[in-house]
Amino acid sequence: MKKDIILAGVGGQGILSVAAILSNAAMLEGLWVKQAETHGMSQRGGAVVAHLRLADHEVCADLIHHGQADILLGLEPMEALRQLPFLHTYGVLISNMEPYLNLPNYPPVEELWTEIKRLPRHILVDGGVITHQLCNPKALNMIMLGALSDYIPLQADSLKTGICELFRTKGEQLVQQNLEAFDAGRAFVAKQPAV
Amino acid sequence: MKRHLFLGNEAVAQAAIDAGISGAYAYPGTPSTEIMEYIQHSPTAEERAVHRQWSANEKTAYETALGMSYAGRRALVCMKQVGLNVAADAFINSAITGVNGGLVLAVADDPGMHSSQNEQDSRYYGRFAMIPVLEPSNQQEAYDMCYTAFKLSEQLQLPVMLRLTTRLSHSRAAVSLRQSVHPHELHLPQNLKQFLLLPIFARKNYVGLLEKQHRMEALSEQSSYNFQEAGVHRHLGIVCCGLGWNYFREVFVGREIPWPRVKIGQYPLPRNLLEKLEAECDELLVIEEGYPMVEEQLRGFFAAGKPVHGKLDGWLPRYGELTSDQVGRALQITYPAPYPVPEVVVPRPPSFCRGCGHVDAFEALQEVVAGYGAGHIFSDIGCYALAALPPYQGIYSCVDMGASITMAKGAADAGFFPAVAFIGDSTFTHSGMTGLLDAVNEHTNMVVVISDNQCVAMTGGQQPAGLGKLEAICEGLGVDPAHIRVFTPLHKNQEDMIRIYQEEIEYDGLSVVIPRRECLQKATRRRRQEKQKQAKN
Numbered sequence: 001m002k003k004d005i006i007l008a009g010v011g012g013q014g015i016l017s018v019a020a021i022l023s024n025a026a027m028l029e030g031l032w033v034k035q036a037e038t039h040g041m042s043q044r045g046g047a048v049v050a051h052l053r054l055a056d057h058e059v060c061a062d063l064i065h066h067g068q069a070d071i072l073l074g075l076e077p078m079e080a081l082r083q084l085p086f087l088h089t090y091g092v093l094i095s096n097m098e099p100y101l102n103l104p105n106y107p108p109v110e111e112l113w114t115e116i117k118r119l120p121r122h123i124l125v126d127g128g129v130i131t132h133q134l135c136n137p138k139a140l141n142m143i144m145l146g147a148l149s150d151y152i153p154l155q156a157d158s159l160k161t162g163i164c165e166l167f168r169t170k171g172e173q174l175v176q177q178n179l180e181a182f183d184a185g186r187a188f189v190a191k192q193p194a195v
Numbered sequence: 196m197k198r199h200l201f202l203g204n205e206a207v208a209q210a211a212i213d214a215g216i217s218g219a220y221a222y223p224g225t226p227s228t229e230i231m232e233y234i235q236h237s238p239t240a241e242e243r244a245v246h247r248q249w250s251a252n253e254k255t256a257y258e259t260a261l262g263m264s265y266a267g268r269r270a271l272v273c274m275k276q277v278g279l280n281v282a283a284d285a286f287i288n289s290a291i292t293g294v295n296g297g298l299v300l301a302v303a304d305d306p307g308m309h310s311s312q313n314e315q316d317s318r319y320y321g322r323f324a325m326i327p328v329l330e331p332s333n334q335q336e337a338y339d340m341c342y343t344a345f346k347l348s349e350q351l352q353l354p355v356m357l358r359l360t361t362r363l364s365h366s367r368a369a370v371s372l373r374q375s376v377h378p379h380e381l382h383l384p385q386n387l388k389q390f391l392l393l394p395i396f397a398r399k400n401y402v403g404l405l406e407k408q409h410r411m412e413a414l415s416e417q418s419s420y421n422f423q424e425a426g427v428h429r430h431l432g433i434v435c436c437g438l439g440w441n442y443f444r445e446v447f448v449g450r451e452i453p454w455p456r457v458k459i460g461q462y463p464l465p466r467n468l469l470e471k472l473e474a475e476c477d478e479l480l481v482i483e484e485g486y487p488m489v490e491e492q493l494r495g496f497f498a499a500g501k502p503v504h505g506k507l508d509g510w511l512p513r514y515g516e517l518t519s520d521q522v523g524r525a526l527q528i529t530y531p532a533p534y535p536v537p538e539v540v541v542p543r544p545p546s547f548c549r550g551c552g553h554v555d556a557f558e559a560l561q562e563v564v565a566g567y568g569a570g571h572i573f574s575d576i577g578c579y580a581l582a583a584l585p586p587y588q589g590i591y592s593c594v595d596m597g598a599s600i601t602m603a604k605g606a607a608d609a610g611f612f613p614a615v616a617f618i619g620d621s622t623f624t625h626s627g628m629t630g631l632l633d634a635v636n637e638h639t640n641m642v643v644v645i646s647d648n649q650c651v652a653m654t655g656g657q658q659p660a661g662l663g664k665l666e667a668i669c670e671g672l673g674v675d676p677a678h679i680r681v682f683t684p685l686h687k688n689q690e691d692m693i694r695i696y697q698e699e700i701e702y703d704g705l706s707v708v709i710p711r712r713e714c715l716q717k718a719t720r721r722r723r724q725e726k727q728k729q730a731k732n
């Protein structure tokens with residue numbers, strides 16, 4: 001068994017937190033893990049990507065081979081599409097629909113959605129609406145983690161433990177808010193047809 | 196046993212602590228920064244009072260680490276690849292002095308130039324200095340190699356280089372730790388002339404360094420980081436260095452690897468091991484991250500022998516980061532074409548944070564300088580280098596730290612007017628001060644803008660060496676206090692800023708303008724920490 005996951009987004013969207021929770025949970029569940037991150041200059045509002053590789057055997061390379069990712073998780077639709085060459089033809093793309101606008105020439109978002117809908121297996125998550133319902137604009141990354149959770153070989157409980165660990169120092173309220181966001185992401189995907 | 200999910204950099208840091216360092220010395224630089232940051236936050240380092248403050252630049256970092264080694268204690272020094280250019284004088288000479296307490300240099304290269312001006316390969320520096328180089332291929336090796344490097348350093352009485360690259364530095368995997376040993380007691384070198392590189396002593400030391408080369412090679416032959424694995428297809432032999440080993444094995448996941456192969460993790464190269472591989476195979480392929488260093492060396496080893504393939508003959512690309520795709524293609528494996536990136540996708544380069552003080556300082560300057568035409572602003576390495584991108588496109592040089600001041604001076608020397616340097620506070624104290632002294636001594640007609648955001652922002656907001664000292668430094672170097680102008684870069688001060696820039700450009704002499712406003716990221720982080728502290732109390 002192996003799961004190669006690409007996480008794509010914009011610097012500041014919280015990709016590293018998602019990656020940290022996933023890889024910690026995987027390690028605790030006894031899997032081999034490698035997780036390549038983007039640090040440095042691109043974190044200044046630029047495109048960021050993390051490669052996360054889980055397997056029940058040794059993981060060699062830190063980077064995923066093109067066309068081999070089982071899942072591509074986008075915190076933002078254009079960033080999801082930027083990493084498309086990594087996705088396996090039968091891989092699943094799960095992306096937030098809402099664009100992250102810090103560019104003068106951002107393309108019409110409908111065109112991005114059209115591209116995503118061309119893929120045989122995709123889930124578009126209405127991250128904007130869910131964050132609004134939760135009154136928590138900062139929880140997008142945990143919503144997307146929740147959306148991903150049914151497509152990976154990790155227990156939802158391990159991920160929740162990871163959320164608690166990560167936010168523990170920041171107070172009980174924040175822990176609860178992030179757990180709620182995680183559940184909201186899970187609930188959203190549960191209502192969609194399986195892909 | 197408890198395992199830790201460490202970045203390569205964190206593994207190096209923890210290993211250095213566990214090996215009993217008394218000090219870590221560094222100047223920040225992606226992809227090396229997290230090594231020092233980890234040590235700064237380590238409770239063990241705190242308990243043992245390990246030195247772990249940032250240095251003013253890589254040269255001061257290296258020399259201070261060498262001084263700690265002189266005093267008999269173990270020291271780690273960390274930097275990015277271009278930092279080693281700055282520290283090169285100290286580094287090369289430290290191979291001639293040798294060490295007393297173990298001295299390990301962790302240097303992180305950046306193939307693909309994710310956050311750097313070039314892709315230089317530090318292994319060449321290691322060879323140039325004639326010291327051992329260790330090149331890990333995974334996080335556990337990064338830990339193990341760093342841990343043992345201190346012993347190796349003391350055994351050979353030489354500094355040891357640990358060569359990292361971005362992908363290992365910034366990738367996580369599980370790491371198991373070894374026993375943590377306590378720092379050494381102070382003890383002077385046995386030979387008190389060891390660190391005296393006057394020619395009469397240096398000649399002797401240099402001969403000593405040459406004599407150590409055989410021992411270094413012998414250690415490489417025995418090293419568990421260098422080994423051969425058998426394969427049935429003898430027409431090609433593979434030599435993998437560092438991360439190249441992972442990419443090569445990735446190509447064959449779940450299958451048997453058909454070719455005999457050697458993995459290299461310790462230099463100088465184990466000649467016998469490689470000659471054995473050459474004897475078995477018809478041709479060789481070298482898979483290494485960075486420049487084709489081993490490939491070149493092997494061509495030399497087997498002068499009359501078998502063909503060596505790699506980056507020099509195009510089997511692998513000469514530039515950029517290595518990937519398993521490239522390695523697979525070099526081995527004639529064809530892959531189905533992956534999905535292309537849809538055409539609607541546009542680039543998203545890094546950008547200034549909204550409300551950044553550099554922007555206000557720069558926009559006002561650009562407005563003034565526009566009156567003189569294009570090409571007047573020499574800039575430097577820091578967040579403000581983003582002024583090279585739209586919508587500003589208003590700086591014309593960004594070469595190496597400190598070069599804005601000296602290049603502006605050279606242009607002014609050539610008769611160019613106005614010559615303006617735009618530099619950050621940390622870059623100024625890293626390498627700008629000496630250039631400013633040259634300008635003071637020659638009354639150069641130029642304006643130096645030191646955009647002071649009170650931190651090293653680009654690399655994550657570290658404490659800058661010149662905090663609160665910039666005016667005093669400039670005055671001390673001899674800049675006329677009447678032409679040291681300080682203001683707060685805020686849009687509402689636009690008129691004042693423009694007037695000040697205008698006056699100083701028109702002044703026939705040297706001026707320093709200091710726009711000062713704390714980096715927004717840093718301010719947010721500081722407030723959050725203060726709040727957390729309050730909540731605790």
Ligand SMILES: Cc1ncc(C[n+]2csc(CCOP(=O)(O)OP(=O)(O)O)c2C)c(N)n1
Nearest residue numbers: 224278576577578619620621622651652653
């Ligand atoms: C010799 C060298 N060391 C380190 C770096 C990494 N580096 C790039 S920008 C930068 C920060 C410069 O700080 P400052 O000039 O104050 O600008 P800021 O990022 O705060 O705007 C550093 C350390 C480098 N490029 N070259």
